[in-house]
Amino acid sequence: MTTAPSRPAARTPSRPKVVFFDIDGTLIDTGGSGARAFSMAGKTAFGIADGTADLVFAGATDFALVDQFLECHGFERSPENRSHFLDTYVFWLDHFLQQQDNTPFDGACDILHVLHATEGVSTMGLITGNTRLGAEIKLRHYGLWDYFSVGGFGCDHHDRNSIARIACDRLGRGTRAELFLIGDTLRDLEAAQAIGARFIGYASGKISTDEFRHHGADIAIESFDDFPLEWFV
Numbered sequence: 001m002t003t004a005p006s007r008p009a010a011r012t013p014s015r016p017k018v019v020f021f022d023i024d025g026t027l028i029d030t031g032g033s034g035a036r037a038f039s040m041a042g043k044t045a046f047g048i049a050d051g052t053a054d055l056v057f058a059g060a061t062d063f064a065l066v067d068q069f070l071e072c073h074g075f076e077r078s079p080e081n082r083s084h085f086l087d088t089y090v091f092w093l094d095h096f097l098q099q100q101d102n103t104p105f106d107g108a109c110d111i112l113h114v115l116h117a118t119e120g121v122s123t124m125g126l127i128t129g130n131t132r133l134g135a136e137i138k139l140r141h142y143g144l145w146d147y148f149s150v151g152g153f154g155c156d157h158h159d160r161n162s163i164a165r166i167a168c169d170r171l172g173r174g175t176r177a178e179l180f181l182i183g184d185t186l187r188d189l190e191a192a193q194a195i196g197a198r199f200i201g202y203a204s205g206k207i208s209t210d211e212f213r214h215h216g217a218d219i220a221i222e223s224f225d226d227f228p229l230e231w232f233v
């Protein structure tokens with residue numbers, strides 16, 4: 001009796017992979033340009049000097065920061081006031097970025113380049129508290145903007161988890177992608193959990209690798225040298 005040759009195991013086609021990045025503290029450090037631009041927007045658009053000194057920027061969305069400023073100083077939290085603040089902010093952001101020559105974090109450019117060229121990665125996107133224009137101004141300054149084709153931004157919602165869901169909606173209906181998110185704060189981790197994404201915690205200074213692991217990060221790294229590229233091939 002002969003034994004029938006065994007069939008090769010059926011291969012399950014892998015799902016397309018979508019990789020989302022946070023911006024500040026993950027890809028770049030603007031050297032305080034963002035915070036200075038917020039401060040100057042408060043002064044020049046609303047006449048309040050040092051009006052943003054008490055705001056906590058890490059992990060916060062631009063909408064939430066503007067609302068805090070407006071409420072704190074007795075202005076109505078209206079769409080007009082938000083727009084007035086943010087239109088002024090991006091002017092100052094561009095101004096302060098032009099005055100410094102920081103580079104992206106070591107290895108960030110290489111990782112974006114490799115992921116972009118990786119066949120299994122269908123889309124690279126942003127989940128950020130920056131407004132879309134603020135994100136574009138920052139990332140163009142560092143030469144990173146063109147890697148990204150989709151995103152959820154701080155002008156979409158004041159809550160980062162909702163921003164993450166909006167970014168997913170923009171992938172298109174019916175997309176059953178495997179999602180990944182890279183960020184430097186626990187708010188990024190919560191956003192990853194909100195959309196069912198695997199989370200890579202980048203410990204650039206705010207949160208330690210131990211804290212990321214304690215809160216459920218799939219992996220925590222201190223350097224892009226340790227980025228788990230094997231997940232994406």
Ligand SMILES: [Mg+2]
Binds near residue numbers: 022025026059184185
């Ligand atoms: Mg960040």
